[in-house]
């Protein structure tokens with residue numbers, strides 16, 4: 001049986017096996033793709049925290065792949081896009097079919113089960129650019145070839161395909177929006193692995209059960225951001241709680257970036273799961289590619305990012321990324337771009353972080369008088 005549910009990312013109702021039920025708050029992340037350096041610190045931080053056991057060797061709940069050629073598991077997105085076939089957006093409304101609507105007779109979801117070896121090459125395509133540079137060509141600006149780093153975790157979707165697919169009802173969504181697999185109920189049928197369009201539910205052969213990102217819920221319950229956020233070297237990530245799409249709160253950082261400014265966009269919204277990891281799209285990538293990955297709002301988001309320096313609230317929030325391990329529930333910008341600050345507050349309204357809107361530039365003297373040494377630049 002199928003129900004009509006509203007998906008704000010598609011701007012229409014869609015078919016889903018369960019009735020619409022939104023959690024009180026939704027765990028959500030914003031990733032700024034423009035700042036990621038693919039150092040994989042997030043990947044290792046997550047692995048050390050959650051997947052260092054037997055049977056978890058190829059289980060990377062967090063991975064960072066180089067687009068367009070990186071995939072973990074192999075071809076996860078292009079294989080599904082091929083199955084869905086060409087689909088259309090009209091303005092900001094998705095007219096095509098989601099993975100739930102495209103499912104064949106007797107199926108709930110259009111998906112596929114990757115082979116075990118598809119998970120064995122998490123670094124495939126790393127640092128490869130979109131095409132070849134012809135011999136004799138020199139670098140021109142803008143670059144003819146491009147690539148960017150796409151950091152990925154489970155999206156803790158509003159309409160989780162893993163949950164919809166599970167015949168044992170082992171997958172559930174908590175009231176903070178986190179999607180979890182009940183390890184006692186799971187029998188390892190791998191329907192969640194087949195159904196998840198992002199391939200973020202993974203099978204653990206050692207226990208014969210499926211596992212996935214748990215949004216570091218023990219930390220989040222104590223007001224801490226997730227491991228991948230706390231450890232991010234590039235300060236590209238922010239974790240928090242999102243309100244409903246039709247009731248955004250302007251002082252909530254995630255609401256502001258996703259619903260008010262619309263600079264942070266879901267990954268492959270056309271799949272239909274309403275994912276809750278939101279990306280600021282890369283500014284160096286062709287518009288059509290960004291549009292396929294992040295939907296019709298990608299062009300506007302790139303323009304906003306390019307002009308962020310003139311926007312106090314936006315630049316203030318971007319400066320807050322990676323500056324505290326605590327979850328920022330509200331923010332406030334004080335003063336002007338030149339000398340102002342952005343303040344982040346916890347759930348009780350207490351100030352937990354304060355950053356300048358503009359970082360001061362310090363030019364060091366060639367001769368350090370205190371230590372009596374000369375600083376030599378070798379660049």
Ligand code: SF4
Pocket residue numbers: 153154155156157159160161162163179195196197198199200201212273
């Ligand atoms: S990303 Fe996949 S595993 Fe995570 S909630 Fe969505 S469908 Fe489930």
Ligand code: SF4
Pocket residue numbers: 035036037038039040041042043064149151231232233234235236
């Ligand atoms: S730690 Fe941050 S900068 Fe490094 S790969 Fe992960 S997301 Fe990118």
